[in-house]
Amino acid sequence: MWQIFHKLGSPKWFYGIASKLMPWLLWLGAGLLLAGLVWGLAFAPKDYLQGNSYRILYIHVPSAFLAQSVYLMMASAAVVTLVWRIKLADLFVRSVAPVGAIFTFLALFTGAVWGKPTWGTWWIWDARLTSMLILLFLYFGVIALSSAISDEKSAARSTAVLVLVGVVNIPIIKYSVEWWNTLHQPATFKLTEKPSMSPDMWVPLLLAVLGLYLIFGWLACLRMQTEILTRESRTRWVQELVRSGEG
Amino acid sequence: MEFDSIAAFWSMEGHGPYVWTCYAVFTVCLVGLMVWSMRQRRSVINSQRRRAGRSSARQAPAAASFTPVQPSRD
Numbered sequence: 001m002w003q004i005f006h007k008l009g010s011p012k013w014f015y016g017i018a019s020k021l022m023p024w025l026l027w028l029g030a031g032l033l034l035a036g037l038v039w040g041l042a043f044a045p046k047d048y049l050q051g052n053s054y055r056i057l058y059i060h061v062p063s064a065f066l067a068q069s070v071y072l073m074m075a076s077a078a079v080v081t082l083v084w085r086i087k088l089a090d091l092f093v094r095s096v097a098p099v100g101a102i103f104t105f106l107a108l109f110t111g112a113v114w115g116k117p118t119w120g121t122w123w124i125w126d127a128r129l130t131s132m133l134i135l136l137f138l139y140f141g142v143i144a145l146s147s148a149i150s151d152e153k154s155a156a157r158s159t160a161v162l163v164l165v166g167v168v169n170i171p172i173i174k175y176s177v178e179w180w181n182t183l184h185q186p187a188t189f190k191l192t193e194k195p196s197m198s199p200d201m202w203v204p205l206l207l208a209v210l211g212l213y214l215i216f217g218w219l220a221c222l223r224m225q226t227e228i229l230t231r232e233s234r235t236r237w238v239q240e241l242v243r244s245g246e247g
Numbered sequence: 248m249e250f251d252s253i254a255a256f257w258s259m260e261g262h263g264p265y266v267w268t269c270y271a272v273f274t275v276c277l278v279g280l281m282v283w284s285m286r287q288r289r290s291v292i293n294s295q296r297r298r299a300g301r302s303s304a305r306q307a308p309a310a311a312s313f314t315p316v317q318p319s320r321d
Contacts, residue, residue: 037270041266041270042248042249042250042256043248043249044249045249046249051259051260051262052259052260052262052263052266053259053262053265053266055259055262055266056265056266056269059269059270059273060269063273098280099280102276102277102280105276106272106273106276106277109269109272110269110272110273113265113268113269114265114269116265117262117265215277215281218281219280219281219284222284222285222288223284223287223288225288226284226287226288226291229288229291229292229295230291233295238295239295239299242292242295242296242299243296243299
């Protein structure tokens with residue numbers, strides 16, 4: 001058991017696995033995302049209430065989905081960092097925080113632009129929008145804290161604590177549309193129910209969500225590799241890797 | 248195809264500016280993030296290779312060596 005853990009936590013092992021996975025993640029992800037977006041933009045039927053503006057959904061929902069699940073993944077990694085002190089977990093938190101921040105920004109931005117023709121306003125301080133804005137600030141906080149402390153171990157620990165404190169926000173985002181009166185429409189997908197849209201509207205959405213997930217996987221691998229190269233620059237295997245030009 | 252012409256696709260019955268702004272910003276952010284991350288890794292590798300080159304040059308015996316002379320100031 002401990003051996004498996006040890007192996008899973010070894011940066012060298014991860015670097016190799018990531019290199020093998022990355023081409024698959026990138027091309028499959030880009031293909032799915034592109035297919036979903038082209039389908040959603042040009043071939044999906046028009047929404048009878050919102051007209052064509054609803055096509056923003058195909059980038060808004062994947063971004064918002066990723067924004068929240070990246071945070072949840074970071075929170076799981078934070079638990080691993082605190083309990084088992086595995087280096088890779090901390091590497092993950094550090095590497096994906098900027099990615100999560102960009103997805104959150106995209107969800108907010110596309111939501112605002114979608115809100116204008118649909119609700120008649122760019123922004124209102126309602127529960128869903130405000131909690132999403134808090135998520136963006138949480139990401140900024142994580143990025144700032146992890147780079148502000150120079151000692152690697154204490155940076156890892158304090159960042160993990162911040163991530164875990166912020167995780168309260170995730171259920172608030174999720175249920176805000178049910179707990180409070182808000183302009184935002186309820187979730188498009190639920191695990192327990194059939195989607196309320198017609199298949200030629202939700203299949204492209206599903207493709208786009210899956211595609212963006214895979215691209216996130218690629219980004220996470222790439223950014224973790226960069227972080228590993230920086231941190232382990234004194235180890236023999238990194239020096240050999242750099243010299244051989246593999247990278 | 249849900250639209251009759253390219254012009255209709257472009258204007259989206261008046262919603263075009265909103266839809267296309269979103270897609271443009273999304274593309275720029277995502278592609279930017281991907282390119283930035285790739286460049287970061289490249290620059291880390293390059294700087295380490297340079298450092299490795301320097302340190303191995305230091306270890307190799309120099310072809311011609313000279314001893315720096317400290318001129319006395321008195």
